[in-house]
Amino acid sequence: MALLVGFAMICVLGVAHHYGLLAVRAAKPNAGGAGKTAIVVVFVGLVALHTVEILAFAAIYRLLLALGLFGTLGGSFDGSWNGLIYFSGINFATLGYTQIETRGAIRIISMMQSLGGFMILTWSATFLYSTCEKVWRETE
Secondary structure, eight states, rough: OOOHHHHHHHHHHHHHHHHHHHOOOOHHHHHHHHHHHHHHHHHHHHHHHHHHHHHHHHHHHHHHHHTTTEEEEEOOOOOOOHHHHHHHHHHSSOOOSSEEESSTTHHHHHHHHHHHHHHHHHHHHHHHHHHHHHHHHHTT
16 A cells, blocks of 8 residues: 555656646746856756655645555654755665664555655656756757
């Protein structure tokens, strides 16, 4: 069941990220005269998008922990919102090596978040790179 929940979470993440990238692209000025600004807008937009995604996963962890269906977080987890954001961010950006320990099936969900985070970060890096490449090519 936890694998299915994790799978659904990263599928929703992928769809939401797609629309987030479309919003960042819409906010980006055309590369022409504002090339450097375009790069900065994309970078800041991606940081904001990833922050929202990390916060969304933290909220989901809060719900899953409240339901008590998938296990608990232990180790140095203090039950705070900050702890959940930290746990979510570490899972999103790396492989989840933290002082916070997962107990029970929630381990599978956090593993799936790591997979989704890796995919999303790679997608975002490609998006930023393509923006940079276009700007740099036009300003040569």
